[in-house]
Amino acid sequence: MSDEKKVALVTGAGTGIGAACARALAEEGFRIAVHYRSSESKAREVADKLPDAFTVHADLAVAEEVDGLIAELKERAGRVDVLVNNAGYNRNAPMPAMKLDDYDAVAAVARGTWYLTKLVLRRFMLRQKSGRIINISSVVGHTGNRGQSAYTMVKAGLDAMTKSLAQELAGRPILVNSVAPGFIETEMTEDLPDEIREGIVARIPQGRMGAPEEVADAVAWLATRASYVNGCVLHVNGGMYGG
Numbered sequence: 533m534s535d536e537k538k539v540a541l542v543t544g545a546g547t548g549i550g551a552a553c554a555r556a557l558a559e560e561g562f563r564i565a566v567h568y569r570s571s572e573s574k575a576r577e578v579a580d581k582l583p584d585a586f587t588v589h590a591d592l593a594v595a596e597e598v599d600g601l602i603a604e605l606k607e608r609a610g611r612v613d614v615l616v617n618n619a620g621y622n623r624n625a626p627m628p629a630m631k632l633d634d635y636d637a638v639a640a641v642a643r644g645t646w647y648l649t650k651l652v653l654r655r656f657m658l659r660q661k662s663g664r665i666i667n668i669s670s671v672v673g674h675t676g677n678r679g680q681s682a683y684t685m686v687k688a689g690l691d692a693m694t695k696s697l698a699q700e701l702a703g704r705p706i707l708v709n710s711v712a713p714g715f716i717e718t719e720m721t722e723d724l725p726d727e728i729r730e731g732i733v734a735r736i737p738q739g740r741m742g743a744p745e746e747v748a749d750a751v752a753w754l755a756t757r758a759s760y761v762n763g764c765v766l767h768v769n770g771g772m773y774g775g
């Protein structure tokens with residue numbers, strides 16, 4: 533076990549943007565904790581291709597599983613230097629038609645993200661007196677989006693958490709930032725009907741959706757070289773929206 537190597541925990545790292553973040557942070561020399569909920573084989577595939585990585589499981593909607601994740605990290609890695617809160621969940625429906633269960637399913641991941649962040653701070657970063665927390669929010673938390681009242685509420689809240697936590701931790705060498713992707717080619721967006729996809733691309737000045745690696749690049753920079761950026765939302769969206 534390489535206890536001295538810095539450890540990055542990436543949630544939802546079996547797929548899409550999370551997998552790209554795991555790869556980008558591994559390139560920066562981190563040992564990677566590849567977290568998954570249901571994508572076990574994909575998470576193993578991601579970890580197997582990295583020089584120093586292991587998988588960890590938890591449904592962030594279940595507090596006991598988050599407790600278990602922290603205990604496992606303590607045992608297997610002994611430290612967490614970077615936390616990338618990438619896991620997210622979405623259900624689309626016009627608000628009058630949306631069920632309370634839909635709202636709860638979306639909000640439960642935000643609750644789990646808050647709880648995981650609190651525990652990573654208490655058990656690791658505050659003791660280590662260093663850390664980087666990067667929250668993956670979304671452009672739609674700023675612009676709004678039809679059919680996404682619950683998702684946009686959660687994502688706007690995540691950026692607010694970034695700002696509050698950065699202020700709480702000011703004076704300690706723990707920096708907290710958000711990366712807000714625009715529309716990125718992942719499983720979350722692959723089922724979009726063609727006409728919706730075309731409508732989205734027409735609103736992107738760069739004329740295309742982004743790649744997960746383009747988001748991961750911003751995450752890697754915030755996790756390593758950025759030393760005077762704190763409480764910020766970095767927009768990665770091909771020019772759709774600048775904040």
Ligand SMILES: NC(=O)c1ccc[n+]([C@@H]2O[C@H](COP(=O)([O-])OP(=O)(O)OC[C@H]3O[C@@H](n4cnc5c(N)ncnc54)[C@H](OP(=O)(O)O)[C@@H]3O)[C@@H](O)[C@H]2O)c1
Pocket residue numbers: 543544545546547548549550567568569570571572590591592593618619620621641668669670671712713714715716717718719720721
């Ligand atoms: N793609 C876009 O255009 C876009 C734009 C803006 C923001 N984002 C945000 O970027 C992040 C990554 O999304 P993606 O596009 O890469 O889509 P994705 O492949 O669907 O990734 C979502 C990830 O969240 C994890 N997850 C969902 N519910 C969870 C739960 N209850 N507990 C633990 N993990 C859970 C999933 O893990 P399992 O698969 O293991 O269940 C999955 O790896 C999300 O926060 C998303 O909101 C995406």
